[in-house]
């Protein structure tokens with residue numbers, strides 16, 4: 001299909017009065033008013049702005065814009081122009097049609113019971129009501145094994161579905177989002193789905209807001225968020241909470257939770273309070289919440305941008321003095337778990353399902369730390385290939401996504417071997433001992449500090 005740039009114009013220049021509110025509020029620019037006005041004018045008129053370098057796809061500017069002009073989409077439009085020539089090699093990790101992606105790599109490291117779980121979800125046979133696992137729930141599938149979710153309908157969803165295009169929308173590859181929209185219409189249409197409970201609220205927002213509004217999605221099903229489903233079961237007493245957990249927790253809000261007036265942020269706060277926890281908020285929360293680090297990759301696909309942005313968020317978590325952090329987006333949960341392990345931070349992270357399970361007297365699998373080291377093996381394998389093979393440094397053009405689900409390529413045997421060796425090392429006492437963890441943490445923090453300073457000086461920013 002021949003797609004033209006002008007097919008995707010989402011920013012409403014006609015509504016923009018260049019007030020600058022967007023870039024005053026942007027937590028990654030935080031510009032004074034006059035500078036913010038000049039910056040948005042420059043982005044509109046000449047396509048140049050520091051926002052194109054630092055945008056973490058946090059969605060704040062869209063939420064604060066008084067005229068609903070959607071300035072974040074202007075950033076995406078410029079990335080879309082840039083990305084038609086191909087994606088940087090790091091994007092292979094989140095592209096299911098590339099043989100060595102995060103899902104194929106993790107499957108080489110997961111225990112047999114998790115692999116069996118994923119296989120059981122790879123089922124798109126007709127069904128009127130499903131729980132959709134989502135792209136990144138499949139990175140931490142053990143969360144959905146919880147006893148408190150026993151009343152869920154059939155769980156379905158694999159990376160073959162390409163998620164709901166939420167992360168691909170963030171990269172600006174609108175042509176791929178369009179293809180995924182047609183696939184979702186086709187697959188869910190064939191299944192005869194009438195109700196979808198989304199295990200990942202960000203995907204629920206994409207299904208109910210972004211795809212219908214911007215890509216003409218014609219879905220014949222109702223979208224329900226797992227967060228709403230869980231709260232209803234707790235409120236009704238169908239899930240009986242036996243004990244108050246008595247922890248002081250902080251809550252990380254994901255970028256798309258800012259949509260629909262932040263309704264889901266309140267839902268998750270009520271779930272947390274009903275488990276007997278008190279809430280202490282981070283400096284940036286609610287409609288000003290910062291990215292977990294995942295969205296920081298969208299501008300240049302640099303691993304250091306993820307580390308830097310994620311560590312900034314982790315420091316906000318630590319500054320609250322909370323006993324634990326609650327992270328309701330599975331993607332944020334795994335990225336922040338990696339950052340936490342790199343920084344050797346002792347604060348435990350929980351998904352709301354795990355908190356509810358604990359308050360109901362159960363014991364969640366809670367493998368976030370372990371999974372974080374698996375993901376570090378996946379990232380290390382990618383960096384190793386980048387260093388060793390010039391062919392792996394090249395940009396690539398993702399394969400066309402047809403409406404029907406197609407077989408994905410297998411993980412190459414050489415990657416499987418390297419991944420297993422790296423994971424064995426990372427999980428071994430050679431790495432998992434106090435001096436090595438302390439040294440790793442020091443090195444990580446020093447690298448982030450040097451990177452942040454260089455970027456601040458280069459871009460002339462105060463943050």
Ligand code: SF4
Nearest residue numbers: 016018019020022065
């Ligand atoms: S996009 Fe919205 S917030 Fe930004 S300058 Fe235009 S009207 Fe103001």
Ligand code: SF4
Nearest residue numbers: 026055056058059061
């Ligand atoms: S989406 Fe967030 S990071 Fe990007 S420009 Fe808007 S406010 Fe800034």
